[in-house]
Amino acid sequence: MPESSERGALTEAVFYILLSLYTPMHGYGIMQNVKQMSQDRVDLGAGTLYGAINTLLHKGWIEPAATSGSSRKKEYRITRLGKSTVLEELERLKELLANGEKIVGEDPK
């Protein structure tokens, strides 16, 4: 089935997972990284993360990375397709931010 041209917003979890994987990382690393990036606000559940990783692998937005040396843990990294999705999402977020700031900024309260 062809994907519709109208794309919805990425979930917060997916957006942060994709950002994390600009550097190859294993599951637990992603959880810690997302927590750190969001200053403890986003605490990914392991079950939620596992489901998201499998969906993203299936979509080809991320791929398994060659595991580094001694570590037996599975690592992942973002693909080109994943990166272009992140760029699109950034454009969308910029639009939201610009419109939000414009209208809220003009509001006299």
Add this chain to the structure above:
Amino acid sequence: MKRVIYRAFWDYEKEEKWLNTMAEKGWGLVRYTWCRYVFEESAKGEYIYRIELLKKRPSHPESKDYLHFLEEAGITCITTYISWVYLRKKASEGGFNLYSDAESRMEHYKRVNRIWIIFGFIEGLIGLANILLGIMNGQADYQSRLLNVGSGLAALVIAVCFAKFSLSLFRKINRLKSERMIRE
């Protein structure tokens, strides 16, 4: 020191709460078999427990892959029962929630609900069949017909209980659904 407690739970979230209360008191679950909980003494509040229903049996490769993934995140599967897994994590390593968004939480509720629906349906059928048999079977003696109707009614009561659990899960799922309309 070990401690064995026999208890039955219908609601896995209440069960989870109870396990965590036990853990806070210094009793960590180490084994579960049908209504039988084995606890071992641990430091007070050392562990946080979560219960999850897997999509497939724990021995299935998909489940093994998932449990391995959890292991890497410091989450240990300490005992399994059919497709239920009892997981724990050291409280010192931070909070422990399996699901952090409405979508995945809903999916798990639906998985649990499927069991209640199937069991409820089977019990309901058994109940109705027994009652009908008791009423219609004119050749059987009075006593065995009464027995049929009686056991049929008992099965129906169980079916109604299952329907009740299922309904409360449906409510939880619907609440998450309406929440998801406005926020992730």
